Amino acid sequence: MPPGTARSREMTLPRNTSTSTDVNDARDALARRLRELRRAAGLTGQQLALSLSWQPSKVSKIEHSRQTPSDDDIRAWCRASSAEQETEGLLAALHTLETRHAEWQRQFRGGVASVQAQTARREETTELLRAFEPTFVPGLLQTPGYARHRFTEVTHKFGHRRDIDAAVAERMRRQEILYQPGKRFHMVITEAVLRYALCPPDVMVGQVDRLISLSMLPNVRLGVIPFDKRYAIAPAHGFWIHDDDLVQVETFSAELNLAQPGEVELYTKVFETLALDADYDRKARAHLTRVAEELMGQVEHTPDRPEQS
Known part of the structure; x- marks a missing residue:
């Protein structure tokens, strides 16, 4: 609408508006699914980290949404948890998350x-x-x-x-x-x-x-x-x-x-x-x-x- 056109200055927000909290929900959902796969495989966090030559803190950070896993992290996680059939779905979830929440640190790597x-x-x-x-x-x-x-x-x-x-x-x-x-x-x-x-x-x-x-x-x-x-x-x-x-x-x-x-x-x-x-x-x-x-x-x-x- 061109400037100066008469209109009400009250703004009615749309109902059921999705917000950026959805990004956090998506990250939490990905973390929960990875934790479920580890547990289903009968592995502790320390055992999973040891099998992947990771620091135990990395497993904890990923499972508590404090670190976003990379593609390779997800592939390795699924392989170690004997859940390779889950890999593509989890990668799709990760890529959707990255599209919505593109961390500058990652973007600036290139x-x-x-x-x-x-x-x-x-x-x-x-x-x-x-x-x-x-x-x-x-x-x-x-x-x-x-x-x-x-x-x-x-x-x-x-x-x-x-x-x-x-x-x-x-x-x-x-x-x-x-x-x-x-x-x-x-x-x-x-x-x-x-x-x-x-x-x-x-x-x-x-x-x-x-x-x-x-x-x-x-x-x-x-x-x-x-x-x-x-x-x-x-x-x-x-x-x-x-x-x-x-x-x-x-x-x-x-x-x-x-x-x-x-x-x-x-x-x-x-x-x-x-x-x-x-x-x-x-x-x-x-x-x-x-x-x-x-x-x-x-x-x-x-x-x-x-x-x-």
């Missing part, structure tokens, strides 16, 4: 750039992409400088800094989708996104200029929610909606992929409500220009320092 390439493939199949971000500039709208600071911060947690250059380049390639016919983008950010000191002022000046430019594309609708707007719904966290099929939520530890109809419906309603609070077009660009001018003042008063490589 490098940060590979995660960007995977995201690009998902975006290629999306016609309408809606995003709400209360903290960061959306990746599809970032400049190379801003993206570099984001990757440096994120990859510092996981120790995969070797391919930051490749990750930045891959994120820039992702942005080519903004110019593809048939693609539509509706992005809403809070004013806090423009104010947080997540990068030096000079980098943020370029980033804000980029936002102003992209907001003029005919297929990109960029909304900014100012600080003085009273929210109908608190901006608890960011999320992306791919068509009406998938919602992505990023946490510190993992990417949640929510595909249950109730989940998608809930996040769509939340997005529509937040979007009503945003300013668009000339009013949004006035916010952006004001922020850029303030940032320029900070740049002018910042002591000279060596450029970052």
Whole structure:
């Protein structure tokens, strides 16, 4: 619904909405099934660990949902429990779980750039992409400088800094989708996104200029929610909606992929409500220009320092 259209600001949530707790339920169910197979084979946890040359603590962690098993772990577990007929079903359950709860530590094993390439493939199949971000500039709208600071911060947690250059380049390639016919983008950010000191002022000046430019594309609708707007719904966290099929939520530890109809419906309603609070077009660009001018003042008063490589 276009901004400014009269409508009730009350939001009725869909009933029986599935939430990310389903991910924990699925992980617990997988752990219970593995424990049942071990017990049915008459093995203690220590005996199973010994037969697989594992630390006993690994068996305990898997059975209590504190560690997600790998494909090889499940195959070995089923083989040691004389339950190889269960292998395919358990692997299918694991892969479904991994799709919904993709741990960053696992994803980054192939490098940060590979995660960007995977995201690009998902975006290629999306016609309408809606995003709400209360903290960061959306990746599809970032400049190379801003993206570099984001990757440096994120990859510092996981120790995969070797391919930051490749990750930045891959994120820039992702942005080519903004110019593809048939693609539509509706992005809403809070004013806090423009104010947080997540990068030096000079980098943020370029980033804000980029936002102003992209907001003029005919297929990109960029909304900014100012600080003085009273929210109908608190901006608890960011999320992306791919068509009406998938919602992505990023946490510190993992990417949640929510595909249950109730989940998608809930996040769509939340997005529509937040979007009503945003300013668009000339009013949004006035916010952006004001922020850029303030940032320029900070740049002018910042002591000279060596450029970052």
